Amino acid sequence: MELILQQLPIVIRSLNMGFLQTLKLFFVTLLGAFPLGLIIAFGSMSRFRPLSGLTKCVVWVVRGTPLMIQMLIIYYFPGLVLKNPIWGGGESGRFLAASVSFILNYACYFSEIYRGGIQSVPVGQEEAGLVLGMTKRQIFFRVTLLQMIKRIVPPMSNEIITLVKDTSLARIIALQEIIWAGQAFMKGSQGISGAIWPLFFTMVYYLIFNGLLTILLGRLEAKLNYFR
Amino acid sequence: MAILEVEHIRKSFGRTEVLKDISFMLDRGRVVSIIGSSGSGKTTLLRCLNFLETPDAGVIRVNGDVLFDGDKPETLREDRIRSKRLHFGLVFQNFNLFPQYTALENIMLAPTLLAKDKKSGQNLRPEEIRATAEELLERIGLADRRDNYPHQLSGGQQQRVAIARALALKPDILCFDEPTSALDPELTGEVLRVIRALAEQHTTMIIVTHEMAFARDVADQVIFMDGGRIVEQGDARSVINSPQNERTRQFLAHYSRNGE
Numbered sequence: 001m002e003l004i005l006q007q008l009p010i011v012i013r014s015l016n017m018g019f020l021q022t023l024k025l026f027f028v029t030l031l032g033a034f035p036l037g038l039i040i041a042f043g044s045m046s047r048f049r050p051l052s053g054l055t056k057c058v059v060w061v062v063r064g065t066p067l068m069i070q071m072l073i074i075y076y077f078p079g080l081v082l083k084n085p086i087w088g089g090g091e092s093g094r095f096l097a098a099s100v101s102f103i104l105n106y107a108c109y110f111s112e113i114y115r116g117g118i119q120s121v122p123v124g125q126e127e128a129g130l131v132l133g134m135t136k137r138q139i140f141f142r143v144t145l146l147q148m149i150k151r152i153v154p155p156m157s158n159e160i161i162t163l164v165k166d167t168s169l170a171r172i173i174a175l176q177e178i179i180w181a182g183q184a185f186m187k188g189s190q191g192i193s194g195a196i197w198p199l200f201f202t203m204v205y206y207l208i209f210n211g212l213l214t215i216l217l218g219r220l221e222a223k224l225n226y227f228r
Numbered sequence: 229m230a231i232l233e234v235e236h237i238r239k240s241f242g243r244t245e246v247l248k249d250i251s252f253m254l255d256r257g258r259v260v261s262i263i264g265s266s267g268s269g270k271t272t273l274l275r276c277l278n279f280l281e282t283p284d285a286g287v288i289r290v291n292g293d294v295l296f297d298g299d300k301p302e303t304l305r306e307d308r309i310r311s312k313r314l315h316f317g318l319v320f321q322n323f324n325l326f327p328q329y330t331a332l333e334n335i336m337l338a339p340t341l342l343a344k345d346k347k348s349g350q351n352l353r354p355e356e357i358r359a360t361a362e363e364l365l366e367r368i369g370l371a372d373r374r375d376n377y378p379h380q381l382s383g384g385q386q387q388r389v390a391i392a393r394a395l396a397l398k399p400d401i402l403c404f405d406e407p408t409s410a411l412d413p414e415l416t417g418e419v420l421r422v423i424r425a426l427a428e429q430h431t432t433m434i435i436v437t438h439e440m441a442f443a444r445d446v447a448d449q450v451i452f453m454d455g456g457r458i459v460e461q462g463d464a465r466s467v468i469n470s471p472q473n474e475r476t477r478q479f480l481a482h483y484s485r486n487g488e
Contacts, residue, residue: 128324131278132338132397133314142337146328227327228379 004197010190011182011198018181019205021091025098025167025177030160032103037110045115055111062108068169071101075173091176098170102163109159117152118144150224157217161210178202231256231432232277232401237286238298239272246272247283248456254401254449257430261443261464264453265479270436273453274403277434278318279309290315290400317394317402322410323386325378331389332374335361335396342397357396364392368422384415388422395426402426404435420446440483444468452476 043055062070075097079085087093121144129139171180182202185195232254239247246269254260262270275281277288285298295312297303325334339357352360365371368388370381378386387407394402404423408416420442426433427446437443443450447464452473460473471477 122324124320124322124324125326127280128320128326129338130280131313131316131318132393133310134338134341135310138341142341143326150328227329227377 007192007195010192011185011195011201014181014184014190015178015198015201015205018176018178018202021095021175022164022167022177022205023209025095025102025170025175026164028099029102029106029163029167032099033106033110036103036107038114040107040111041114041118044111045118059108059111062105063112067101067105067166068172070105071098071169071173074101074104094170094173094175097173098175102167102170106159106163110156113152113155113159114148116155117148120151121147146224150227153217153221153224157214157221160217161213164210164213165206178205229256230254231291233287233289234277235287235289237273237276237288238284239269239276239281240284246456247276250286250456250458252451252458252461254432254434256432258449259427259431259433259435259447260449260451261447262434262436262451262453263438263440263443263479264459268453269456270453271405274318274405274434274436277401277403278316279313280318314397315400317397317399319387319390319394319402319404319407321406323378323383323390325386325390325393327378330375330377331365331370331381332358332361334378334389335364335393338393339396361392361396364395365389367425368392369418382415383411384418387411387419391419391422391426401432401434404433404437406436406438408437408439440468440480452479454479 040055040059044052044059046052046055075087075094078087085093087097125143125147126136126139129143134142167177168179170177171183174180179199179202182198185192185198187193230253234253235251237247237250238245250269250273252260262273264270272281276283279296282304283296283298286296287294287298288296294300294303295315326337329337336357339352339360340354343352343354343357362371362374365374368391370385370388370392373381373385373389378389381389391402391407407423408419411419416439420439423433423435424442424446435443435447444464449461450464450467451461452459452467452471452475454475460467460471460476467476468480471480
């Protein structure tokens, strides 16, 4: 016990560093996947068949294969096969490759949520706007958008919470996120080895962060509950 | 004088011809009821007038101006269609109120957006729009529900707000697509009363309805449609009380048997 108390500051500092990387990947993914997902959603709903076909195909492949494999390929393919290591070395290169993989993967999931949201708004809403002389733009921003957001908040919340945990997959390309940081103390790092308890600590980080997210997203959902 | 002239309108969906050569006229301040069984093309006709569907052929004139001419594609341009729609108002079967806005906001939204659009020529001030909306709520007897959201209103109340919303833009012709079909029987009365009051104030209206007694009492003119054609039209009372056409007679017989 005394030993743990001694080691605690070292472990916490290390986990904090790792969690910072986890948070960075989390926010960068959301920032990229929110808009990209919308573009993909419009692509798959396009009346131009080749575009919607291609988009649906990409979504099928990305959702149908593990994110871990996608990340391995995105990170190693340029260097090993094309002999052109575009990501550069070091932690920043790995972070870039992980971000691209996560954004692409999550954008595909988000696109399906968006599509469901857009299509679940009754067509009568648009028609009511049209006969009232509103432009399509006004109808989207003043009528449809909020109804769509209301409908996608619950499934989005699910994906967002899954994303927090999925960021740990990035350790497969040695991104030093929180689990990587915790695991280091099992193998031996900074004079500490064979310690499994730092891993339990990582769970606390996840739980607290996901708890906060749950409260936040729940508030958003409640805020939109004033209409049906 | 005819406010609306519809000539030789045709419309097909794929291979199904839904409207086959529809022509009729409507005078200002008059009410026409369109009756007929489901699938006879009544709703499609209303949707064509409101440019939710584009007819394949024919001419639509309002106040003598050609709004649509199947032979002149330039009358179909999207930017022009928007201003043409404002000649017509449409009240839907299932209300289609905007759920995120209160009753008052539902009525004010379109006029407010229109006032912002400088090209529209309508530069009403926000206070005027609000005053009109409040006056309309008064007229439909829902002044006390102005801050309620649609889900807090009964179906009949929602439909009355939808009527006020359409009236707020002062359309030349107000169209109703089976305005009481989605309502419980005990709620149809309050909606019909509002429409009846509009008729008494000489609002020009086209009403697609299954309420035969209402059509007979409120409409000046009745059009009976069957299989995409106008089979019989004329004075409301005489068409409904003593139909000449065999199909009209068969159709109306269902209603009298049901005690209408």
